[in-house]
Amino acid sequence: MPVHNSEIAEAFDRIADLLEIEGANRFRVRAYRNAAMTLRSETRSMADLVARGADLSKLPTIGDDLAAKIAEFVRSGRIRLLEQLRGELPEGLVEVTAIPGIGPKRTRALYEALDIRSRDDLRRAAEAGRIAALPGFGDKSETKIRAELAHADLAEHRLRIDTAEDFAAPLLAFVRALPGVTAAEIAGSFRRRRETVGDLDIVAAAAEGAPVTAGFVRYDEVARVVSQGATRVTVILRAGLQVDLRVVAPESWGAALFYFTGSKAHNIACRKRAIARGLKLNEYGLFSGKSSVAGKTEADVYAAIGLPYILPELREDRGEIAAAEAGRLPDLIAPGDIRGDLHAHTEASDGHDTLADMAAAAQARGYGYLAITDHSPSARVAHGLDARRLAVQRDEIDRLNAGFKGFRLLKSSEVDILEDGRLDFPDAVLAELDLVVAAVHSGFNLSEAAQTGRLLKAMDNRHVSILAHPTGRLINERRAYAVDFERLARGAAERGCALELNANPLRLDLDDRQCRIARDAGVKIAISTDAHSVAGLEVMRFGIDQARRGWLEAGDVLNTRDWPALEPLLRRA
Template sequence: MAIHNNEIASALERLADLLDIEDANPFRVRAYRNAARTVGGYSRSMADMVEHGEDLSKLPEIGKDLADKIKTMVETGKLPVLNEAESRTPPALSDLMKIEGLGPKRVKILYQHLDIHSLEDLKRAANKGKIRELEGFGKKTEAMIKQRVERYSGAEKRTKLLVAQEVASALIKYLKRSQGVKQITVAGSYRRRKETVGDLDILVSAKKGSTVMTRFVNYEEIIEVISQGKTRSTVRLQSGLQVDVRVVPQVSYGAALHYFTGAKAHNIAVRKLGVKQGYKINEYGVFEDDKRIAGKTEAEVYQAVGLPYIEPELRENRGEIEAARKGKLPQLITQDELCGDLHAHTKASDGHHSLRQMAEAAAQLGYQYLAITEHSHRVTVANGLDKTRVLKHIKEIDKLNAQLDDIQLLKSIEVDIMEDGSLDLPDDVLAQLDLTVCSVHYKFNLSRTQQTERILKAMDNPHFNILGHPSGRLINEREPYDVDLERLMQGAKERGCFVELNAHPDRLDLTDDACLLAKEIGLKVAISTDAHSTNDLDFMHFGIGQARRGWLTADDVINTRPLNQLKRLLRRD
């Protein structure tokens, strides 16, 4: 049975958690966490690389020992060193570390003193007031833990888009080898590029006698066949995702694609338009009485109700129907309109590749520029840059730029916004940079007013250009900090600053709703990958999908500008 990158990454991350609880060597723990990040975010399948005999030790943060462990997981589905750790420490303790505010030391105390093995144990202990009695906890900490456990336990378990994409890509590749397949599309929230998906809906058109359905239910990653038929089958995969495959006739393919792409509210609105014109619209087509008058393509469905084609990312019933009727649909941004990426890290702080390697990878993507935004030194990472190292780094970029022909590296920094609203580097250093990305990396628990004022004060600094990952959230892992985002956006526009849409699939921060808000305010956005390796530069398409969901056009995004225009935008005169 094939194993996906996210499963390998999860095993490595769980191992790191258990070793952390055991007080293992911190360098060993960090090595497993870094490896998990590399594998989880890698665009190529580890299984495919092993199958082709490629050397995994050449990947960032993957030495020979880790490469061997990953190869073992690919070949056997098991990680023996994880099994050993789980025999010493209850594996469910790893789940406790997903609760914000519970690090390895606190988890260990809870386990040793209250015999807490699971989230349910933790919830019971909090409800009985036992956690407050432990040294280093107290009433406030107990209340915080109780609140976050309830929020985590009640959260809808949806799959990140990156993971769904890996699973879907492998399955589509497998199904395309079926006899008689003509078209195959993943519909649903996946096609609308939502940041998480609940399940996968796959539509197929095929010749009579096609083997696609038989082949589907024999896919090696299936753990349960829920239902099986000639035109529809439903299964559950080892990843936990439920997958529906429907075989539809070519004449109905567009109507079915429209129906199963959704969203439900959008479909209802389109059907109501059809009813007003005497049409019935369903997954089989557009019908006048019993006669099918449209449905082979999605464009036909929209045309039948007097609308132009509406892009899948817009189909949420948030005004797109009315905009279409008035001829005011936005010309959504596309990835080939980008001129560069404004957030990337190298080995100089916590990245994995050199300046030259990042530059060459960005040039291969057709970019004119790449901003090198190493971390500042005080808070974020152990290897962040202080004043002396920033000045040295500036010289290194200047030297490399003199050797590069088809791309320019921009001198930048991801500077921490301190609790008092100051920036983590002096103005005389920031003045020598092409731009700054300014981010909150700590003190997430300030009140809404304090957090908002903190960031607004930072924006008052004339060297503040872009607010990085504005809400601080990590999808399915960390809630956004409490902040008045609309006020921040207004403040940014007034001061000549911008906000980032961080394209990393763990963040996708701004949300689509926040992108819409920025557009309404007239605040322009930078879509950037926050790349820590050359491979991470490929995350840009996730950001583009989010931007399109937020109605953004090329004009709404600053890094669609050529370098000379970008530099004019960044000036705060």
């Protein structure tokens, strides 16, 4: 049975969670977390590498011990250490640890004082007022825990888009190879490239549906068949992901793909246009009475209701119908528009590869530049560079750049924004850099007014070129901190500072709505990977997807420009 990288990464994260609750050495915990990040960013299949006898210890952050555990999981579907830890602590404590504001130490305290073993236990204790009385908690903590639990309930059961892709790609290949299938696509929120996915909706075209659905349930990752018919089937995969397959005749392919791609609001708006023309639109086609008007392709369906083709990323009923009717649909940015990456780390701070390695990987992608943005000194856990180490790195970049043709490493730093809005380096240091990327890494609990003021003050510094991951969110892990985003966007425009769309699928910060707000305010966006390894540069495509959902065109994005055109935009003086 195939093993996905995301499954191994999940196991490593679970080990790290349980070790942290036990109070294990923080470096040991971090080793598992870093390995999980490596696995999620690695494009090669660990199962394939193990089968070929590859030396996994050569991968960044892995080493001999973790390589052995990867091989153990691939071969047996289990890791003995994880099973041991599960026997020592209730696994439900991991869910408690994930609630913002609790963490491993507080989780342990709740377990020992109140026998809280799960999120449900925590909810009951909070609703009964039992947490406030514990040392180190209090009424405010209990109120915050109740609010975070409510938010966590809403976020449950949605996979990040990168994790969903890990399951979607082999599944789609399997469906396309089934006898009789002439076309197949994954529809739904996955096709619209939403940042999280609740389930997978597959649409397939075939003259006969029953053989396709019968073949589909034999997919080796299917754990349970929920329902099965001649044209539709619902299954649950081994990993718990629900997958729905719908088979239609080839002449209905376009209509079905349109219908199951959604969104629901977009479909309703299109159906209203059809009704106004005396037509009926459903998953089988567009009909005038019993006669088919369109349905074989999506473009035919749109044309028949008086619209040009609308790309899936725009189908959210946020003005795309009116824009299409008026001929004003955006010319969305595409991967080939990107000329470089403006946020990347090396082994000098918390990255895993050298300057030369990162430069070579960026050149292999056809980039003209790569900004090296290792952390500033306040980021102690990330081994942030002080002024002396940063100066040494600048000199090394100069030496490397002397040997490049048509490419350059940009001297930069991801400079911490302190709680009062000051920057972690003095202006004399910042002035030596090609650009400055400023970011918040602490103080997430400030009020909206204080947090907004903090960010605006940081952008007051004329050396700041880009505000990185502007809301601080981690998808399914940490909510965005409170900030008046419209005020922030106006402030960035007034100061000539760009905002980052962090392409890491854990962040995708800005979200799609914020991209549009920033664009409308006249702010330029930098789509950057925040890569911590060579493999991390690969996530640029997720940022492109998010930008497309935010209606961004190439001209709205800083790093669609070559260096001579970009340089003056980064300097605000």
